[in-house]
Amino acid sequence: MLQFPGMTDDDIKVFLVEADEQLQFLEDGLLALEQSSDDPEVIAQIFRAAHTLKGSSATLGHDKMARLTHSMESALDLVRKSRIEVTSTLMDLLFECLDMLRILNREISTAQDSGADITALNERLLDVIEGVDGQEGAGASTHASARASADESACAGGLAGPGDVKIRVTFTKTCPMPSVRAYQVVDRLSALGSIAFSHPGMDRIEAGDDISDLVVVVEYDGDALEPLIEAARDVSDVESACVLQVGHVGSTRATAAAAAAAAAAVASASVQGEAAARSAAAAGAGGTAARAAATAVAAPRATTVRVDVARLDILSNLVAELVIDRTHLSQVESRLAEKHGGDEVVSELNRTSTHIGRLTTELQEAINKARMFPIDNVFKRFPRMVRDVAQKQGKEVELIIEGEDTELDRSVSEEIGDPLIHLLRNAIGHGIESPAERAKAGKPTRGTVRLSAFHQENYIVIQVADDGRGIDPEAIKASAVRKGIVTEDAAARMSDKDAIGLVFASGLSTAVKADDVSGRGVGMDIVRKNIEKLNGNISIDTVLGRGSTVTVKLPLTLAIIRALLVSLGERIYAVPLNSVREIARVELSDIKTIGGHEAIRLRGDVIPLLRLGDIFDLRDADDSEHASRHGQRVFVVVAACHEGQVGLAVDRLVGEMEIVIKSLGTFVGNVPGVSGVTILGDGRVALIVDVPSLVRRVVEERNGAGEC
Amino acid sequence: MPTILVVDDAAFMRMRVGKLLSQNGFQVLEAENGLDALNMYMQHKPDLVLMDITMPVMDGITALKEIRQVDSQAKVVMVSAMGQQAMVIESIKAGAKDFVVKPYEPDNVMVSVRKLIG
Amino acid sequence: MEQAIAGAEMQLVVFELGDESYGVDISRVQDINRMQEITEIPHAPESVVGVINLRGRVIPVIDLRKRFGLSAAPNTKDTRIVVVHMEHNLIGMIVDAVSKVLRIPADIVEPPSPVLASIDSSYLRGIAKLDDNLVVLLDLDFVLSRHEHEAINEVLAEEA
Numbered sequence: 001m002l003q004f005p006g007m008t009d010d011d012i013k014v015f016l017v018e019a020d021e022q023l024q025f026l027e028d029g030l031l032a033l034e035q036s037s038d039d040p041e042v043i044a045q046i047f048r049a050a051h052t053l054k055g056s057s058a059t060l061g062h063d064k065m066a067r068l069t070h071s072m073e074s075a076l077d078l079v080r081k082s083r084i085e086v087t088s089t090l091m092d093l094l095f096e097c098l099d100m101l102r103i104l105n106r107e108i109s110t111a112q113d114s115g116a117d118i119t120a121l122n123e124r125l126l127d128v129i130e131g132v133d134g135q136e137g138a139g140a141s142t143h144a145s146a147r148a149s150a151d152e153s154a155c156a157g158g159l160a161g162p163g164d165v166k167i168r169v170t171f172t173k174t175c176p177m178p179s180v181r182a183y184q185v186v187d188r189l190s191a192l193g194s195i196a197f198s199h200p201g202m203d204r205i206e207a208g209d210d211i212s213d214l215v216v217v218v219e220y221d222g223d224a225l226e227p228l229i230e231a232a233r234d235v236s237d238v239e240s241a242c243v244l245q246v247g248h249v250g251s252t253r254a255t256a257a258a259a260a261a262a263a264a265a266v267a268s269a270s271v272q273g274e275a276a277a278r279s280a281a282a283a284g285a286g287g288t289a290a291r292a293a294a295t296a297v298a299a300p301r302a303t304t305v306r307v308d309v310a311r312l313d314i315l316s317n318l319v320a321e322l323v324i325d326r327t328h329l330s331q332v333e334s335r336l337a338e339k340h341g342g343d344e345v346v347s348e349l350n351r352t353s354t355h356i357g358r359l360t361t362e363l364q365e366a367i368n369k370a371r372m373f374p375i376d377n378v379f380k381r382f383p384r385m386v387r388d389v390a391q392k393q394g395k396e397v398e399l400i401i402e403g404e405d406t407e408l409d410r411s412v413s414e415e416i417g418d419p420l421i422h423l424l425r426n427a428i429g430h431g432i433e434s435p436a437e438r439a440k441a442g443k444p445t446r447g448t449v450r451l452s453a454f455h456q457e458n459y460i461v462i463q464v465a466d467d468g469r470g471i472d473p474e475a476i477k478a479s480a481v482r483k484g485i486v487t488e489d490a491a492a493r494m495s496d497k498d499a500i501g502l503v504f505a506s507g508l509s510t511a512v513k514a515d516d517v518s519g520r521g522v523g524m525d526i527v528r529k530n531i532e533k534l535n536g537n538i539s540i541d542t543v544l545g546r547g548s549t550v551t552v553k554l555p556l557t558l559a560i561i562r563a564l565l566v567s568l569g570e571r572i573y574a575v576p577l578n579s580v581r582e583i584a585r586v587e588l589s590d591i592k593t594i595g596g597h598e599a600i601r602l603r604g605d606v607i608p609l610l611r612l613g614d615i616f617d618l619r620d621a622d623d624s625e626h627a628s629r630h631g632q633r634v635f636v637v638v639a640a641c642h643e644g645q646v647g648l649a650v651d652r653l654v655g656e657m658e659i660v661i662k663s664l665g666t667f668v669g670n671v672p673g674v675s676g677v678t679i680l681g682d683g684r685v686a687l688i689v690d691v692p693s694l695v696r697r698v699v700e701e702r703n704g705a706g707e708c
Numbered sequence: 709m710p711t712i713l714v715v716d717d718a719a720f721m722r723m724r725v726g727k728l729l730s731q732n733g734f735q736v737l738e739a740e741n742g743l744d745a746l747n748m749y750m751q752h753k754p755d756l757v758l759m760d761i762t763m764p765v766m767d768g769i770t771a772l773k774e775i776r777q778v779d780s781q782a783k784v785v786m787v788s789a790m791g792q793q794a795m796v797i798e799s800i801k802a803g804a805k806d807f808v809v810k811p812y813e814p815d816n817v818m819v820s821v822r823k824l825i826g
Numbered sequence: 827m828e829q830a831i832a833g834a835e836m837q838l839v840v841f842e843l844g845d846e847s848y849g850v851d852i853s854r855v856q857d858i859n860r861m862q863e864i865t866e867i868p869h870a871p872e873s874v875v876g877v878i879n880l881r882g883r884v885i886p887v888i889d890l891r892k893r894f895g896l897s898a899a900p901n902t903k904d905t906r907i908v909v910v911h912m913e914h915n916l917i918g919m920i921v922d923a924v925s926k927v928l929r930i931p932a933d934i935v936e937p938p939s940p941v942l943a944s945i946d947s948s949y950l951r952g953i954a955k956l957d958d959n960l961v962v963l964l965d966l967d968f969v970l971s972r973h974e975h976e977a978i979n980e981v982l983a984e985e986a
Binding site for chain 2: 010011014015017018047048051052054055056058059060061066070073074077176177179180183184187205206207208234236564583585652653654655656
Binding site: 316319571615616617662663664665666667668671672673674677679683684685686687 | 863865867868869870874876877878879882883884885886912915917970
């Protein structure tokens with residue numbers, strides 16, 4: 001039975017939920033790293049996951065997980081700094097570590113020791129790490145050698161000039177980062193006098209070398225030495241601080257000071273002793289709770305529950321109503337506070353209302369999130385299916401999946417699977433040619449099917465593209481005429497594009513299947529109907545001999561994105577985080593006017609500056625502009641899409657949150673520069689800034705101006 | 709009641725530190741990344757910030773610098789993992805008042821906190 | 827009264843705009859709200875004031891005074907947003923006040939007469955003559971679809 005002293009049931013649950021997430025990050029990251037071994041984003045993701053697991057497991061008290069993740073982190077740090085290369089051996093090792101972490105995580109969830117031993121894995125990681133350190137001769141010096149050299153220099157450095165005070169500081173054995181403590185000591189001493197010398201040197205201290213004590217010579221012109229000693233002792237984990245030598249100061253005083261310091265050091269040690277006793281007592285008290293927690297999680301956890309989307313809809317609506325009432329409650333409360341300010345009942349109401357407010361927001365976020373599903377859940381069954389279908393048909397097909405983390409509403413994701421299976425089967429069966437045929441056409445024998453998903457404004461777009469034979473419009477026309485779908489006359493007048501569109505007509509695809517001439521097969525009309533049922537649309541682009549791309553566009557009435565909320569005057573806008581490059585604070589004097597347009601310069605790039613109030617022509621735009629010009633500096637959110645970037649001047653950064661994209665609806669229709677709206681936690685509606693359209697607008701406008 | 713802003717991307721760590729601090733009579737605010745922390749700081753002006761270093765969106769050192777821009781008196785204690793010496797030193801240069809190391813001893817955290825806002 | 831009960835009845839939500847009372851069929855009314863914060867929508871047709879959050883749904887709000895060409899009036903504590911169904915959409919209309927829910931016999935409704943109402947008679951479905959006043963019955967579909975005419979006119983005006 002595993003126990004985690006001091007941890008409650010809830011603590012362990014939170015740990016497990018988060019560990020699951022981090023393990024998933026780790027797995028996704030490792031898979032991605034295998035594909036592109038030098039992507040710094042990916043490496044950073046893996047590193048962070050290992051780092052977070054290390055911190056949490058050490059705090060929880062699961063030693064094996066803490067040790068393994070610590071070694072992983074050290075190895076990954078070297079990868080991050082390009083000091084070791086990502087080889088297949090390293091990948092294998094990291095995957096083994098991941099598997100081990102899953103076992104260890106299960107130990108925690110079941111409260112049972114699995115008997116798994118991390119020693120071998122840990123050794124292999126250490127070999128990787130030490131391999132590098134050994135080569136570069138940058139190994140951390142041991143405590144012993146550091147101590148020896150400090151002593152040496154303490155003796156040798158007897159050349160303290162007049163006014164110089166030589167101080168020795170030692171750190172406790174448990175001090176976690178002595179070099180940082182040493183830095184703090186030097187930092188505090190430097191406020192009292194200038195630092196003439198230190199051992200170890202500042203370069204070693206700043207490099208974070210492992211040290212055990214510190215000798216500093218301070219040029220000091222004060223009379224009393226106590227401030228120096230106190231400054232050093234004020235830093236945590238300092239065991240002792242004493243004066244070794246004083247330039248011109250009389251030896252009596254120096255000795256007195258040293259004695260005082262020694263006494264103080266003893267005092268501080270006893271304080272630490274008490275602290276340790278207290279923490280031991282606390283651990284004992286927590287023991288019962290930990291046992292209870294361990295029993296509670298002993299049963300293997302059910303990780304998912306299927307929920308009817310209709311129930312989620314009910315929940316969403318209920319929470320939305322709660323949000324409104326919450327807003328009313330706080331309004332009533334502030335009216336009450338105006339009337340009976342200071343009354344205890346009113347302040348109690350205030351506390352409760354604030355708490356309800358926070359809970360409501362959390363509840364709303366949780367429900368919104370529960371509705372969303374990465375499309376990966378749909379995509380992940382395809383690689384296997386594609387392989388099987390291809391094999392059966394004697395074709396060589398590589399499936400490339402992109403954008404699998406794109407999120408979509410659950411109701412949509414449940415409906416989209418079957419249509420996509422149709423599209424993939426068709427791409428393999430009728431698009432991709434046999435290896436022999438491909439060779440004859442001068443193509444690689446292995447065909448490619450690319451399945452990709454991405455968000456585009458209010459839509460999720462899913463594409464199935466193949467590099468196969470494409471569709472022959474004439475064959476489609478002939479088939480449609482035979483089937484009586486169009487007359488011969490109409491077919492003759494029909495453009496190629498319209499002819500290709502006939503693929504989706506009812507009744508055609510069956511005929512096509514029979515003679516199989518068009519490169520597209522069964523069920524395209526059914527696919528189309530299913531997509532339309534979801535308020536989406538489907539289209540096909542094809543080049544004869546080169547391949548076809550089917551594009552499915554589905555609305556995301558409930559899409560959730562992460563957004564940066566910014567305010568301008570009274571208004572709050574949401575900027576999708578995926579288009580936020582950075583946030584800069586810019587001096588007003590750095591805003592230049594170029595050709596009548598404002599711009600800022602950021603690290604050599606000239607970035608057009610936009611003021612949302614101007615763009616949206618909103619009535620009190622002047623006020624907000626005044627506000628943002630009032631201060632000395634403004635926040636500029638640099639937002640970009642593949643066509644370029646713009647800076648948005650804002651008054652304030654409100655925060656980052658997940659928002660639910662809502663359409664403005666058919667009554668209002670499309671609004672330039674706005675991709676939708678979202679409801680904020682306080683019930684207000686905020687506009688979502690459509691970055692691509694703003695960028696396009698700027699590009700057009702400023703190019704136009706340039707030509708004039 | 710003095711207010712402390714706890715910044716960490718791991719909810720587990722926030723909960724642990726949060727509990728410790730509230731048991732010791734502090735009001736606790738939470739933020740899950742540096743940007744979040746910056747905004748919380750501007751809104752609530754907490755008496756102290758406990759700031760994790762490695763976080764997505766905006767890391768702790770950047771957030772520290774931003775907060776010190778807004779309030780040069782800001783008291784920020786960095787929470788670091790073993791092996792982040794160089795980063796902790798960078799933070800101290802940037803004005804962090806102290807640091808604690810994960811996995812922390814509750815008493816070490818309280819000593820550090822009480823030193824700054826006794 | 828006997829006749830009224832026997833004959834078809836209409837239930838109306840009656841609201842005030844300027845000096846007149848208007849009625850809409852109660853089955854079209856989803857909700858009556860106090861004035862709340864409205865988020866403006868840039869470049870929207872003029873009578874579309876913006877959008878509000880109605881229990882998690884984003885709903886466009888039109889200023890009925892503007893739509894009818896009446897002079898603007900400041901909001902008061904009586905100002906309401908009447909949310910009505912329009913095909914699959916909900917649309918909010920700002921009115922001066924909502925006065926009552928009225929049950930009337932269908933046969934007291936007379937065809938619209940331009941003389942009796944101060945707004946464009948094409949918005950009207952009829953006029954109910956009551957003992958103490960007149961209630962103008964709005965043709966909601968027309969009132970709301972006029973948005974499109976407005977938009978089209980704007981486009982035409984820009985192109986001209």
